[in-house]
Amino acid sequence: MVDSTNPLAAKRIVLAVTGSIAAYKAADVASTLVQLGVAVDVILSEGARQFIQPLTFSALTRRPVHGNPIANWTVELAGHVTLAAADLVLVAPATAQTLARLSLGLADDLLGMVALATSAPLVVAPAMEHGMWHHPATQEHLHRLRERGAVVIGPGAGRLASGASGDGRLAATGEIVGVTRAMLGRAGPLAGTKVVVSAGGTHEPIDPVRFIGNRSSGLMGLALAQAAIDLGAMVTVVAGPTHLSMPHAAEIIRVETAEEMLLKIQGAVEGARVLIMAAAVGDFRPAQRFEQKYKKANSTSGLTVELIQNPDILATIQAPSLIKVGFAAETEHLVANARAKLERKSLQLVVANDAAMTIGSDESKAILIALDGEPEVLPAMRKTELAAVIMDRVTELVTNERGSRTAMWLDHQD
Ligand SMILES: Cc1cc2nc3c(=O)[nH]c(=O)nc-3n(C[C@H](O)[C@H](O)[C@H](O)COP(=O)(O)O)c2cc1C
Structure with missing residues (x-):
């Protein structure tokens, strides 16, 4: 992991696990967060x-597990x-029980004390259980x-441990981690900045x-969205x-064809500062689309x-205040091709990579080419890591422009 570009590497969270049959799933949550650098x-x-031993969590987090607030208190x-x-x-x-304790502000255990402090x-x-969840006491x-600002994730509906079906299932690890990441990023350097990212390939119908279509998996675009x-x-x-x-905490617009993608992006860039085109948009589409399935016998x-060309x-998409980032596979x-694309499409940054090695793969070896400056040759890395590096450069572009706008505003005040 390129830690200097991973904002999660600087974050520390408390994960409190309480006495539910779903406690074993918290091990997956802990492991996923640790792998992200938290x-x-x-x-x-x-x-x-x-339900679960402290050893599971100390092994996964490589940190001590906390419990009794008094017996285990140390100066350190x-x-x-x-x-x-x-x-x-x-x-x-x-x-x-824990929701009740937190709502009342009881401090008779370590979590209660931490939540107040x-x-x-x-x-x-x-x-x-379904009944416990819907009880007016729990809902109150x-x-x-x-009301005090807590964020509630789930629960989902489905099969419960009792064998019954209903509401009360712990949300999936992906959702818990997704919401946690969004909360941790809230005050980051792009807070208040709208970023539009396109992802995946396009399907151009014949019938x-x-x-x-093409082999694009969507991985690069979705990793960029998460990094943003x-x-x-x-x-x-x-x-x-x-x-x-799809990443949690993002607005998701699904499309199929290049024409639909253009239409939706035109709408989405209203009020946006950054557009990152990571989608592998089909260059061509069939001139004719058969209404019925085309028969072999025909x-x-x-x-x-x-x-015909898409x-x-x-x-x-031309908007004077929009920072446009493109990909050249x-x-x-x-x-040379990437730089030509940068100029032709008035981009601020282009990510050049080898099409055959990149499309559909988990890894990419990219060269970043900015409007001014030498090409930055990056080593081969996972797309999630590359996304963090690209977003780091995009953040520089956004903050530099913010800085120069402030300078212009100050000049006007003289
Ligand atoms: C087998 C079993 C499963 C339980 N599962 C849940 C559960 O999923 N959710 C819940 O609110 N309580 C559940 N309970 C009850 C809690 O363990 C109990 O209310 C306990 O006091 C919770 O304390 P804590 O929140 O401090 O961990 C379960 C109890 C047992 C015996």
Whole structure:
């Protein structure tokens, strides 16, 4: 991981696990957050210790697991006071008992003490039986917690541990981690900045069941969207067909064809500062789209599909205050082709990479070419890592422009 460009590497959270049958799922939450670079301090309630051992969490987080606030107090750790300095307190799973305790402000256990002492955001992911969840007492406690600014994730509906079906399932790890990341990024350098990212390929229909597409997975665009969220941006993703899950805390617009993508991006860039075109937009589409499935028997000698050009989205979208970032996936003359694209489409930054090696792969070896300056040759890295590096450069572009605008404003005041 390129830690200097990973904003999560500087974050520390408290993960409080309470006595729900879903406590085992908290191990996955802890592990995922640690892999993202977050330092995770786990508090296990007495109830949770009946379901899962501290060793699981100390092994996953490589940090001590906290519990009894008095017996385990040390000068070095300073118990709840040190834990309260975290960037966020996440309670997952949160039992009905714990929600009640937090809502009332009881301080008879370590989590209660930390929750009162901290000024960090509180995020709770409840898990319990359908009846417990819908009981007015639980709902009143949640209402009070929400009023005080707590963020509630889930619960979902489905099969419960009792075998019954209903509300009360702990939200999926992806959702808990996604919301946590968005909360941690809130005050980042792109806070208040709207960023539009396109992702995936396009499908250009031949008939109702066939299309012309490409191998794009959508991974690069979705990684960029997540990296922008980690820096506090308000993100809109315009995504072509992809099986990957969308980032939480982003506005998602799904499209199929290049023409649809252009239309949706034109709408999405209203009020945006940055447009990143990571989608592999099909350059051509069939001139004719058959209304019914084209039958093999219709042309025994074969079928010729005439292709016409699709609109060029990056070149079409022109807004004076919009920072445009493009991708150049080329198979030859990488830098020259990328620089030509930068100038032709008035981009501020272009990410050049080898089309054959990049499209559909988890990794990319990219060269960053900015409007002014030498090409920056990056080593091969995972697309999630590359996304963090690109967003770091985009943040520089945004903050430099903010700086020069302030300077212009100050000049006008003279
Ligand atoms: C097998 C079993 C499963 C339980 N699962 C849940 C649950 O999913 N949600 C919940 O709110 N309480 C559940 N409870 C009850 C809590 O463990 C109990 O209310 C406990 O006091 C919670 O304390 P804590 O929130 O401090 O951990 C369960 C109890 C048992 C015996």
